[in-house]
Amino acid sequence: MSGKSGITSVPWRLLPSPPASGARNMALDQALLESAVRDGFRPTLRFYRWSPAALSLGRFQSVDDVDLEACAAKGIDVVRRPTGGKSILHSGDFTYSIVFPPGSGMPDGVVDAYRVICRGILRALEILGIDADVLTREGDDYRSAGGACFAASTRADLECAGRKLCGSAQVRRHGAILQHGSILLEDHSELLYELLRFADDENRGRQLRNFRSRCMSLDETGCRRSWSEVADAFRRGFADAFQAVLEEGGLSAEEGKRADDLTGAYLSPQWLYNPESRAFPR
Numbered sequence: 001m002s003g004k005s006g007i008t009s010v011p012w013r014l015l016p017s018p019p020a021s022g023a024r025n026m027a028l029d030q031a032l033l034e035s036a037v038r039d040g041f042r043p044t045l046r047f048y049r050w051s052p053a054a055l056s057l058g059r060f061q062s063v064d065d066v067d068l069e070a071c072a073a074k075g076i077d078v079v080r081r082p083t084g085g086k087s088i089l090h091s092g093d094f095t096y097s098i099v100f101p102p103g104s105g106m107p108d109g110v111v112d113a114y115r116v117i118c119r120g121i122l123r124a125l126e127i128l129g130i131d132a133d134v135l136t137r138e139g140d141d142y143r144s145a146g147g148a149c150f151a152a153s154t155r156a157d158l159e160c161a162g163r164k165l166c167g168s169a170q171v172r173r174h175g176a177i178l179q180h181g182s183i184l185l186e187d188h189s190e191l192l193y194e195l196l197r198f199a200d201d202e203n204r205g206r207q208l209r210n211f212r213s214r215c216m217s218l219d220e221t222g223c224r225r226s227w228s229e230v231a232d233a234f235r236r237g238f239a240d241a242f243q244a245v246l247e248e249g250g251l252s253a254e255e256g257k258r259a260d261d262l263t264g265a266y267l268s269p270q271w272l273y274n275p276e277s278r279a280f281p282r
Contacts, residue, residue: 007043007105007116011245014235015046022054022079022090027262028251029097029178030082035255036101036176044099045238045246047231050090052077055195058085058169063273067197076195080272083169083180089192094183094218094230096121098238102175110170117179121158121166124237128223128230132160164215184217185227 017028025048032044054077055066061080065087071078076089098117100106107113118134125132135157158166168181189211198204218225225233239246251259265271 007100007242007244010042011247012238012242013042013044013249014246015044015251016248017046017048019049019051021052021263022050022056022077023263023266024259025050025095026056026079026081026266027259029099029180030262031251031255031259032097032099033082033171033173033176033178034258035252036099036178037174038254041101043101043104043244045235046097047234048095048097049227050077050093050095053089053091054079055192056081056088056090057272058087059083059171061086065196067195070195074191074195078272079266081169081180083171083178085167085169087192087196088167088182089188089195090182091188091191092185092227094185094227094234095180096182096234097178097180100177104177106177110172113177114168114170114179117168118158119241120234120238121168121181122237123241124230124234125158125160125165127233127236128218128225130160130165130218130221130223132158132165135159135164160216160221163213165218165221183230184215185225185230186219187212187217 015032017025020028028046028048032046035041036044052075055071057063057066057078057080059081063078066078068078070076076091098120107116115134122132122134157164157168166181166183168179170177170179172178189208193204193208193211196204196207198207218230235246238244
């Protein structure tokens with residue numbers, strides 16, 4: 001991809017993000033998406049961790065999929081994402097987000113935009129020594145996957161040796177694009193399935209086995225790297241794939257204030273329990 005494209009005509013912002021709660025991380029992603037429509041916004045890439053560990057639900061996923069009492073007992077936050085999909089356990093995983101402003105040259109089609117953005121992820125995985133591919137087949141397992149996002153396949157996923165390695169989701173607002181996604185650094189599937197609701201233990205065990213057969217953590221590829229090492233590979237991967245200059249920068253005053261306001265909204269029971277709401281938290 002040429003450095004003269006709209007995507008790389010200006011340096012990107014690499015946004016340092018200390019570990020934060022689920023509500024704060026989702027608030028930051030949304031604040032950046034809203035800020036992207038303002039003049040002067042540069043493509044923004046950030047990598048983040050979750051503290052405490054959190055279970056994130058997809059935009060329209062029923063909260064009934066989750067055992068909230070089990071989450072509370074184990075100190076696991078529960079938050080709803082602004083993007084689709086199903087439940088992801090963020091416990092030592094690597095999460096990225098990237099935001100592009102309108103007119104950046106990204107494709108209009110969602111799947112086409114996924115494929116462009118995945119160039120950076122594929123290059124990052126290559127740097128880590130992992131041979132991965134974009135999932136080209138239409139996922140046929142979404143309904144049968146239960147409440148776990150990594151058990152379901154979509155054309156926004158990357159797979160290694162036929163198993164899902166990186167899952168991503170995307171949302172657009174006024175022409176701006178937010179995409180975020182996760183790589184499981186280690187297998188915490190047993191804990192995940194303790195946090196989800198099932199009719200009985202037999203069904204839970206069957207779904208857990210299905211999950212493990214369909215997806216894989218980074219260490220299962222033979223690549224045992226720290227979160228920081230993966231972050232460095234992603235930084236290099238996106239720079240290489242897009243011929244982009246990444247400059248470290250902070251939030252603007254407006255972004256910081258908006259993220260503060262949205263953090264409370266993402267903590268609200270109304271947002272958690274009302275996935276049919278048509279609006280983002282306000």
